[in-house]
Amino acid sequence: MRAAVLAISLILGALPFTSHAQVYSDQTQAMAGSYLGLNVGRSDYSWRNPSGPTTDDFCPSGAYDCRHNPNGWKLYAGYMIWPYFGFEGTGYWMGDAHAKFDLGGGNVQKNVISISGYALSAVGAVPLGPVRLNGRLGWAASTATRKDDINGANIGRGSTSRGEPLIGAGVSVQVWRGMFVSFDWDRARAETDLGEKFQADMFSAGIGWRF
Secondary structure, three states: OHHHHHHHHHHHHHHHHHHHHHHHHHHHHHHOOEEEEEEEEEEEEEEEOOOOOOEEEOOOOOOOEEEOOOEEEEEEEEEEEEOOEEEEEEEEEEEEEEEEEEEEOOEEEEEEEEEEEEEEEEEEEEEEOOEEEEEEEEEEEEEEEEEEEEOOEEEEEEEEEEEEEEEEEEEEEEEEOOEEEEEEEEEEEEEOOOOOEEEEEEEEEEEEEEO
16 A cells, blocks of 8 residues: 555656656747857948949949958848748848048048848758758848948938848758857848948858757
8 A cells, every 4th residue: 555655656746747848848849940040250242333234342442441341240040841941030230341531631531331131031951961051042121321421520321221132052060969050151232322232242150059
């Protein structure tokens, strides 16, 4: 009789742990196929010439100080419906590119351009063991921000948002459990309120987790 009572007590005592394990298992299964990550990298800005088929160098010949390759980042989360296809939401900032011009008389004008936004993309993937190749094609609410100043004093600032394509490709490598490192290329476009069209190609690396 004592043995039976002891056995029942042990079973009842184990029920909360069993229930917790079942809930954890259900949550894990519900998140299977989802992932998230953060990348940082360097962008390469260029000017899309509206009258020509090619892109022009961001830095004009008259600039004495120009930076077309600022640092940027992207934060993303996605869900793979199948191992080969899914969707991804991305927030990105391509960094501040700038050009400085000598106006004479000790006056310096500085123009700053930045591209940022968020997008929803379709993702195609090719799993190769711990390595995964991927390509992304999406539509973004992309914002171009232009800031102008002379000798540090603001003379103009404007931001314009519009729909633009966001494309990218990359490779990720699983390093431990669900943790992976990624190496990506992304291209974002935007247009300023002055009608100037720019694009930025960002090459980045980062870390993420696949559930």
